[in-house]
Amino acid sequence: MGHIVIDNISKAYRNRRRQQRAGDDPELRYGDQILVLDHIQLEFQDGEMVCILGPSGCGKSTLLKIIAGFDQPNDGRIVIDGRAVTRPGSDHIFVFQHNGLLPWMTVWENVGLGLRHMTDAPAKAERIAEYIEMVELDNFEHHYPHQLSGGMQRRAELARALAVNPELLIMDEPFSGLDFLTHMKMREEVVNMHEFIRKTTIVVTHDIDDALIMGDRIVVMSGQPSGIKLDRKLDFDRPRDFQKEPALNQLRNEIFLMLGVPYAV
Amino acid sequence: MPSDTPLMPRPWKTRLALPCVAFGLLLLAWEFLARFAGWSTDVFPGPLKVFASMGELIANGTLMKHTVASLFRVTVGFYLAVLGGIPLGIMLGRWQNARLLINPMIQFLRPISPLAWIPLAMLWFGIGDKPAVFLIFLSSFFPIVVSTTATVSAINPIYFQVGANFNFTRWEMITRVIVPAMIPGTITALRISVTIAWLVVVAAEMIAVQSGLGYLILDSRNALRMDYVMDGMIVIGLIGLLLDYFMRRLGRIESAGWHN
Secondary structure (H helix, E strand, O other): OOOEEEEEEEEEEOOHHHHHHHOOOHHHEEOOEEEEEEEEEEEEOOOOEEEEEOOOOOOHHHHHHHHHOOOOOOEEEEEEOOEEEOOOEOOEEEEOOOOOOOOOOOHHHHHOHHHOOOOOHHHHHHHHHHHHHHOOOOOOOOOOHHHOOHHHHHHHHHHHHHHOOOOEEEEEOOOOOOOHHHHHHHHHHHHHHHHHHOOEEEEEEOOHHHHHHHOOEEEEEEOOOEEEEEEEEOOOOOOOOOOOOHHHHHHHHHHHHHOOOOOOO | OOOOOOOOOOOHHHHHHHHHHHHHHHHHHHHHHHHHOOOOOOOOOOHHHHHHHHHHHHHOOHHHHHHHHHHHHHHHHHHHHHHHHHHHHHHHHHOHHHHHHHHHHHHHHOOOOHHHHHHHHHHHHOOOHHHHHHHHHHHHHHHHHHHHHHHHHOOOHHHHHHHHHOOOOHHHHHHHHHHHHHHHHHHHHHHHHHHHHHHHHHHHOOOOOOOOHHHHHHHHHHOOOHHHHHHHHHHHHHHHHHHHHHHHHHHOOHHHOOOO
8 A cells, every 4th residue: 555645744944045035024934944845735545656846946855855754844744554654664765866776786786675684585586686677677687886877777776666565656856867868768667667566656856747747646836935836636648748638738838837937938 | 298098007017117117216326326425335335235234134034023023013003993993983974973072082182193102102001012002003093083984974875865765774774884885985094094004113113122123223223234224114115015005906806896
């Protein structure tokens, strides 16, 4: 199961520059700190792919770190299948933007990281091989991360995350820093992977197209402090195409305007 | 002149021949100075005389005895410094309160030359190996602590988050994250500090001991045998060269090479 509740999460930081900008506005203050996330309330169903969209600095990465348990909220809680999350654990795996693989371990060792307590060695090896094959890295098992391309590193990290069979997958800007074609290919792979394993997945991105193509659901955050501007289910057929789906295109334009950016210049 | 290509590995013959040219020139300059600088050969012996007396010292076993004694003290003092300094450095690198507590004290003690400790070392440890080992320990302990602290505190925090995400225990954080992450930096630190330890052994052996290369130099000075003094210096230099070579080799082992 992977039923996630983001229950009334608020987060404040100490940030002098923003504090000065905020002045005495009580809405931006949290004690002597500056409010970043303002009572965020969301609920995700099991197996949903949720894309969280927002301009940089809106607190979407902070929300992600709180969901992962790396950071604590000032208020509210994260609930996975009825249990409150207070710290990181292998039932909710965070996939990093960059450098998430341990560089002193081979692909094989990295993918086996969450399986190190399995006592049945052949079963363990089979499982590692299965996930490496799933991301098409067979033949690269014994390579170190620095010997892999950026896209291969992301795929290896994805395999490592999936190998522990988590309830929730948390991806922070999964395609940032990839070249355009690798980005497109990787996006397709993540969608296919999700269709196949149906794990609840939260993807944070600043790319509107990525969010609309990938998500079963789209959440738009904005403002300072951040609130939810839009939370909508996307039940367009896959593969999705902006050209063939006027409603999708319409939504895209709406979101652009919502974020204060003209979509046609 | 073709431009220099620093990344191109040179063939081994070049890597052997170029340093030999430099040493050859050094020998020539030495010979030249010994002949024409005006000192007597007792005060400034030339290379031939020095090498001849080195033959004597090797033949009667003196040189070997002193070299082994020095190496023994450096090994013991250096290992003690490693055993104490690396765990302390890991602790300071990971635990900010410990760093706030202890780091200023370390920075206070560090610039005090080990040689300043000689009088205290002699009073506390008497004569024999102990004061020398203590001085060598001091000389390499602080550099090891300081560089281990820097290396450990510079480990990318993402790796600890990955560890936490996969439910690493505290022990696994040390063995699977901290230790592998710090190996490349630590080998460099050890390379530097072993050189410092070797630098200090000579001074340490000029007090309170009757063996070692430092003692050989001091004793030969008292006997006005400058050729023996130079023999001691040459052996110190050669061993320093070898230590550096072995530490470099250590830096090339697989577990240290992940960062390339």
